């Protein structure tokens with residue numbers, strides 16, 4: 001716990017501690033209380049890195065991973081499972097994170113168009129409160145299965161594994177963002193009671209650790225309970241989460257660049273509404289980071 005505390009107030013994090021100041025208390029003490037809220041996740045992380053959570057088996061298919069198939073970089077997934085995931089390369093929409101067509105009619109034109117204009121054919125004209133999205137892969141196949149399992153009670157180890165995986169795919173890009181603080185999408189307390197795990201918070205913990213940036217796990221809050229987005233149509237999804245988020249305790253974000261973390265981005269409604277709360281609290285820039293982009 002002490003170690004994590006040091007991480008939160010030293011080095012680049014000092015800048016972020018200044019970023020998170022409370023409008024009623026500019027001394028920064030309130031900002032630190034927000035940063036300290038990440039400690040529970042840090043405890044989970046330590047259990048994982050002690051080897052209590054990651055066994056010598058693939059977290060997805062439970063195949064034994066010894067010798068050559070044992071990854072050297074903390075991603076406890078076997079080669080077969082990794083082969084069943086589709087990761088994106090650079091050809092993704094900067095605004096919504098969707099993959100851009102690589103081959104076929106009009107692919108070149110679409111790629112050029114997406115570089116010139118904000119948004120691709122999926123998201124153009126849509127007003128998001130975040131400025132950009134980075135997604136590691138497609139919400140399909142093995143990655144989809146892992147993300148669904150992450151939401152269940154046994155999901156903590158899986159969330160950390162997926163966090164490592166996303167870091168391996170996109171870590172360089174995350175570092176280049178030079179974000180001031182890492183903020184996960186929160187669950188409403190009612191849903192937390194059921195799931196007992198917030199996979200977005202665990203992913204955010206992995207990225208914050210890797211980036212040596214503070215995690216502000218409790219900065220955002222759900223103002224109200226919202227229906228699950230799963231069964232809703234796109235317009236219903238936007239209505240369902242409209243103004244559902246707030247920034248806790250009147251914190252002012254002083255022009256910060258926030259890395260906003262969630263597991264999946266589908267319409268972008270949830271992340272956009274969370275970004276609205278962050279921007280209204282003074283954030284200058286919000287970059288959404290997700291493990292997977294769902295496209296229809």
Ligand SMILES: [Zn+2]
Nearest residue numbers: 058061078081
């Ligand atoms: Zn496997």
Ligand SMILES: [Zn+2]
Nearest residue numbers: 093096120123
């Ligand atoms: Zn797009």
